[in-house]
Amino acid sequence: MYFQTQKLSVGYSGKVLIRDISFSVEKGKILSIIGPNGAGKSTILKTISRHLERIDGTVTLEKDSIFRLSNKELAKKLSVMLTERIDPDLMTCGQVVAMGRYPYTNNFGILTAEDRAVVLEALRMVHAENLEEHPFSNTSDGQRQRILLARAICQQPQIMILDEPTSYLDIRHKIELLDILRNLASEKNVAIIMSLHEIDLAAKISDQIICVKGDTIEDCGAPEEVFTGDFIKSLYDIESGSFNPLLGSVELVAPQGKPDVFVLAGDGKGIPVYRQLQKNRLAFSTGILFENDVDFQVARALSEFVVSAEAFNPVPDAKIKQAKTFIDQARFFIDTGVKIGVYNRFCEELLKYAKEHGKTVLSSAEELFGL
Amino acid sequence: MNKSKIIRYQIVYIALLFLIALALVLNVNTGSVNMSPARIFRIIFMRFEEGSVESNIIWRIRLPRTLTAAMLGGALSVSGFLLQTFFRNPIAGPFVLGISSGAKLSVAFAIIFIVGTFSGISPYVTVLFAFLGSLIITGFVLLFSQKTKNMSVLLVIGIMIGYICSAITDFMITFAKDNHIASLTYWSMGSFSGASWDTLGIITIVVVVALFCSILISKPMEAYQLGEGYAKSMGINIKLFRLILITLSSLLSATVTAFAGPISFVGIAVPHIAKLLMKTSKPIVIIPASFLCGASFCMFCDLIARTAFAPTELAIGTVTALFGAPIVISLMVKQRKNKQ
Numbered sequence: 001m002y003f004q005t006q007k008l009s010v011g012y013s014g015k016v017l018i019r020d021i022s023f024s025v026e027k028g029k030i031l032s033i034i035g036p037n038g039a040g041k042s043t044i045l046k047t048i049s050r051h052l053e054r055i056d057g058t059v060t061l062e063k064d065s066i067f068r069l070s071n072k073e074l075a076k077k078l079s080v081m082l083t084e085r086i087d088p089d090l091m092t093c094g095q096v097v098a099m100g101r102y103p104y105t106n107n108f109g110i111l112t113a114e115d116r117a118v119v120l121e122a123l124r125m126v127h128a129e130n131l132e133e134h135p136f137s138n139t140s141d142g143q144r145q146r147i148l149l150a151r152a153i154c155q156q157p158q159i160m161i162l163d164e165p166t167s168y169l170d171i172r173h174k175i176e177l178l179d180i181l182r183n184l185a186s187e188k189n190v191a192i193i194m195s196l197h198e199i200d201l202a203a204k205i206s207d208q209i210i211c212v213k214g215d216t217i218e219d220c221g222a223p224e225e226v227f228t229g230d231f232i233k234s235l236y237d238i239e240s241g242s243f244n245p246l247l248g249s250v251e252l253v254a255p256q257g258k259p260d261v262f263v264l265a266g267d268g269k270g271i272p273v274y275r276q277l278q279k280n281r282l283a284f285s286t287g288i289l290f291e292n293d294v295d296f297q298v299a300r301a302l303s304e305f306v307v308s309a310e311a312f313n314p315v316p317d318a319k320i321k322q323a324k325t326f327i328d329q330a331r332f333f334i335d336t337g338v339k340i341g342v343y344n345r346f347c348e349e350l351l352k353y354a355k356e357h358g359k360t361v362l363s364s365a366e367e368l369f370g371l
Numbered sequence: 372m373n374k375s376k377i378i379r380y381q382i383v384y385i386a387l388l389f390l391i392a393l394a395l396v397l398n399v400n401t402g403s404v405n406m407s408p409a410r411i412f413r414i415i416f417m418r419f420e421e422g423s424v425e426s427n428i429i430w431r432i433r434l435p436r437t438l439t440a441a442m443l444g445g446a447l448s449v450s451g452f453l454l455q456t457f458f459r460n461p462i463a464g465p466f467v468l469g470i471s472s473g474a475k476l477s478v479a480f481a482i483i484f485i486v487g488t489f490s491g492i493s494p495y496v497t498v499l500f501a502f503l504g505s506l507i508i509t510g511f512v513l514l515f516s517q518k519t520k521n522m523s524v525l526l527v528i529g530i531m532i533g534y535i536c537s538a539i540t541d542f543m544i545t546f547a548k549d550n551h552i553a554s555l556t557y558w559s560m561g562s563f564s565g566a567s568w569d570t571l572g573i574i575t576i577v578v579v580v581a582l583f584c585s586i587l588i589s590k591p592m593e594a595y596q597l598g599e600g601y602a603k604s605m606g607i608n609i610k611l612f613r614l615i616l617i618t619l620s621s622l623l624s625a626t627v628t629a630f631a632g633p634i635s636f637v638g639i640a641v642p643h644i645a646k647l648l649m650k651t652s653k654p655i656v657i658i659p660a661s662f663l664c665g666a667s668f669c670m671f672c673d674l675i676a677r678t679a680f681a682p683t684e685l686a687i688g689t690v691t692a693l694f695g696a697p698i699v700i701s702l703m704v705k706q707r708k709n710k711q
Contacts, residue, residue, distance in 0.1 A: 051603060075606035082604075088596040089461075089652040102594050102605035108655060109590035155605070 002027045002191050003048075003159050008057030010040065010047040016055055017043050018215050025191045025208065027158060030181065032202040033195040035212035036236050041195035042083070042163050044212065048193070049080050049161045061159065075103040079155035081148050081162040087137055093147045094132035097122055100154025122153040126180055142173035149180065153188075160184070162194035166201065174198065178205045200248030203227050211235050242301045247294075251301035252278060259285040259305045261368065262323075262330040262359075264350055269336035270295035274302050276365035285326035288319050288346060320346050324353055332368055333359040380656055383648045387663035391441065394670035398437035401678055404428055431567075437670055439566035439574060440687075443631050444669025445662035446578045446623040448645070449585055451638030452661045453620035456592050456654065457613065458522045461703075464638035465624030467526065468512050469533030470505045471633035474625070475559055476536040477504025479543050482558070483551050497558060498570075498629045505625030508532060513617060517610075520599075560686030561632035563673050570630055577626045581619050582662060588615055589654035596652060634669075635688050636695030641665040643702045668694075 001024040011017035227245035287307025481500035
């Protein structure tokens with residue numbers, strides 16, 4: 001293992017915040033730390049980058065304790081990207097990036113041709129060649145993060161530690177930044193440790209995930225091992241609303257009460273309707289959804305009254321009966337216009353059933369709100 | 372670093388050197404006794420008319436005085452730049468930290484209890500006390516800088532220490548004799564009039580050493596401009612660096628205060644002017660530029676102080692503030708505009 005912590009305890013001024021932190025990361029791999037606000041993600045990152053005194057335990061880089069390395073030796077192996085907002089006077093982006101050469105330049109900080117080449121290469125990696133002469137104080141958040149990343153790259157580290165690199169960024173810049181990190185890991189064989197707020201992105205970018213909660217590491221492992229069932233819900237103490245680890249999507253609080261609307265859905269047609277009903281706090285029932293249908297994932301987050309059936313099999317009669325009970329309980333019936341094929345003939349049956357039993361049949365949620 | 376930048380640096384340096392030369396000529400040339408430039412040249416470089424009144428005026432008064440103004444003005448500006456870097460705050464200057472108030476307190480003590488009581492004591496006593504006062508206050512600031520990491524808090528502490536010193540000074544003044552108050556007031560207005568070759572020698576040694584050391588730490592200073600966290604991650608020993616930085620700047624400003632009294636605004640204004648001229652904040656460029664800029668600024672201010680209302684001499688602080696303050700204001704406004 002390239003980088004490893006064992007029984008590490010971190011905290012401020014001698015007070016332990018998180019104990020027993022043991023993890024390791026290899027070169028070329030990305031490890032993300034997730035957990036609720038104030039859980040101590042930054043404290044861990046600050047301690048393993050030696051910005052903060054450790055309280056107990058060991059941190060090793062290629063089997064050497066990082067606490068025994070000199071400042072300069074460490075700076076040549078480990079670089080950081082911090083959350084602290086910097087505002088250097090009159091510096092261009094190029095100059096900020098070039099500061100990454102600090103451990104390599106002479107006593108007056110004069111750049112050699114080789115240093116210049118490394119700076120340009122770093123700018124190229126973050127797609128910011130055009131920003132070299134741009135004043136750093138005039139950059140957007142997206143540019144700023146990329147420049148700070150280029151600075152960290154410029155230090156030619158073997159391991160990079162980033163504290164919430166995607167904060168303040170819009171979705172496009174988030175994707176861009178994470179893509180750069182992935183390239184960095186694979187092209188330059190750099191080990192990357194970072195904290196992330198976006199659990200959906202963490203699942204997609206990371207080779208390994210660490211979950212921090214309370215004073216311990218709650219869980220640790222590959223994303224597919226960590227993101228199971230309601231783990232995220234318990235990690236973040238989500239009481240209402242939900243997070244779907246499979247789709248990486250967040251659903252807001254499910255409407256409460258007796259369902260007065262039945263939504264005939266499937267094939268993704270149901271999702272927009274569910275969302276509109278949720279916004280208007282209307283409880284609904286829905287069906288019959290195959291369990292591999294994308295509608296199913298959202299429906300079960302937003303309603304307790306979902307009739308679902310095993311995929312790739314004909315729908316059993318019991319399910320059709322259950323759907324009919326839900327229709328009985330509702331006054332309205334929304335037909336989302338699901339395409340009817342061999343295996344969902346039941347849609348026609350349910351529609352007919354609703355009409356026969358005097359339900360108001362509508363084709364969209366808007367029509368319902370119009371009433 | 373590209374070529375156009377280097378050319379810019381060279382032009383500004385040459386222009387500043389030219390300004391200093393001009394100020395030197397004007398300062399030596401102007402005064403109650405008029406002399407032709409040719410005669411001055413002969414007096415200075417050919418030791419012509421040695422022992423004459425004119426020779427004495429130039430050698431004993433004008434030349435040491437203008438060179439002292441240059442040295443101290445430069446020292447004050449570099450000190451200001453170091454402090455602005457340290458506090459990452461554009462209004463930090465040698466006197467916000469209470470250094471001048473400390474010096475004044477110490478000098479007030481010296482005038483009221485020592486010089487006033489024992490007549491015939493060396494004039495160096497005030498110099499010594501001003502220096503001690505500045506260094507003691509710096510010691511306090513250093514002590515607090517170990518306790519707090521927040522620069523704004525430290526800045527406020529410096530200002531508070533300044534208030535305490537002023538209060539104690541005022542307290543002593545309340546019970547002081549009139550002639551003591553007069554000498555203290557005269558000292559606190561600041562002037563280069565006490566300059567001599569002896570004092571210039573001491574000043575030059577301290578300033579040159581401190582300036583040299585400042586240039587030596589220009590590399591970590593540049594990294595420090597990115598903030599403490601990044602500076603640390605690049606391998607800088609932050610505690611040691613901060614100690615060196617504040618010691619150097621205090622040494623410089625204490626020297627100025629000791630020999631010329633508190634001079635306001637140069638420390639704040641000149642580093643901004645230097646940065647604006649160079650269009651960079653690279654310490655290795657700005658430290659020498661600040662020095663040259665401050666030297667020429669103070670030489671011209673001293674010229675105005677001496678000549679504007681001759682034979683009455685203005686306090687140097689009056690002139691520097693009058694010219695310095697509008698410059699700071701216009702720069703601040705301009706900077707805000709650029710940022711928007």
